[in-house]
Amino acid sequence: MKFPPAIxxxxxxxxxxxxxxxxxxxxxxxxxxxxxSGLVVPLIMLSLGISLxxxxxxxxxxxxxxxxxxxxxxxxxxxxxxxxxFQLAELDKKxxxxxxxxxxxxTPIIYAEIYGFDTKLISAxxxxxxxxxxxxxxxxxxxxxxxxx
Numbered sequence: 001m002k003f004p005p006a007i008x009x010x011x012x013x014x015x016x017x018x019x020x021x022x023x024x025x026x027x028x029x030x031x032x033x034x035x036x037s038g039l040v041v042p043l044i045m046l047s048l049g050i051s052l053x054x055x056x057x058x059x060x061x062x063x064x065x066x067x068x069x070x071x072x073x074x075x076x077x078x079x080x081x082x083x084x085x086f087q088l089a090e091l092d093k094k095x096x097x098x099x100x101x102x103x104x105x106x107t108p109i110i111y112a113e114i115y116g117f118d119t120k121l122i123s124a125x126x127x128x129x130x131x132x133x134x135x136x137x138x139x140x141x142x143x144x145x146x147x148x149x
Contacts, residue, residue, distance in 0.1 A: 003114070047106050054131075056124040067125035068103075072136040076101035080149055094144050101140050103129035 079100035083093050104126050112119045
């Protein structure tokens, strides 16, 4: 409950349920939120770049490989198996599969710091999955474009 994105999500949900629309907000607030939203991705990329390091791979290689295999291969397969349960457009299916196979970003590292988890393992897994995703994401794309899925 202390995690700022969770608080923002809960507030947004309440505002949506109350029927509040951004057109009701002053234009200054909309402009400020638009400017701040443009900073989110660069800040995440900067934070992720700072936190990525392969130095913990030596001590957490096997668990990092396991996490990487689950994240980049098993989760997209699970998504493929779940797709018949939903009536999605073709593009939506492809996006869901690619999204299921994305490497973890900054959130697991943040949670590890907050809750005292093994940050070395999570750092190693994040690093390995990010590097491996350079090959796995194009591979999933090629598989989808070939018509196998």
